[in-house]
Amino acid sequence: MKREMGLARCGLACCLCAQNDVCGGCGEGDAPEKSWCENRRCSIEKNIARCADCETLCKKGMFEKAKPYAFTLFLKRYGEEELLNCLERNEQNGIVYHRDGIIGDYDGFGDAEAVIAFIKTGKR
Template sequence: MKREYGIARCGLACCLCSENKTCHGCNSGECPDKDWCENRKCLIKKFYEHCFNCGEDCRKGLLTKIKPYGFTLFAKRYGQEMLLDCLERNEKLGIVYHREGINGRLR
């Protein structure tokens, strides 16, 4: 787990992704999908860093996917650090959230 990559704006776990070797997470500004990401555009417009910081219960963009939506709900309730702690613990226990070719992105 690359904890420093954190959680993407939409709730994807960038910290667990091995898909793109040149990306250092959503919040690094290096995400290859940043120009089309509906969640990123919305958050920039509203001056929020993450969907879990927003008071709305929305299902647009990547929040239509179960994992980002679930991670967002968890972070809203318990905070990003607790989410990262749980993901790290679960990864050590062998739980796989991300597999090559299967991802939470829309494309």
């Protein structure tokens, strides 16, 4: 885990991304998705660092998917330090963020609450 890479504007884990050697993230870096990412554009327009700082709980863009929405909800509820701690613990216990392309152990859940429970416990 490259903890210093932190989290993307949408809450996804740049620190665990398989591409973090070649991507600086969507904040100031050169993430390939940054030109079309609706959530990035919205957070910049609202002058907020990340979607978790927004008063609105929207389901647009990346938040149509359970994982990014869950990561942002987790940030709102528990904060960045707790999310990074859980991700680091989970990684040490063999949970993989990107296993096949961008799909990993945090994917395939039916809803955000199931992802949040997995982040917290490391158990499906």
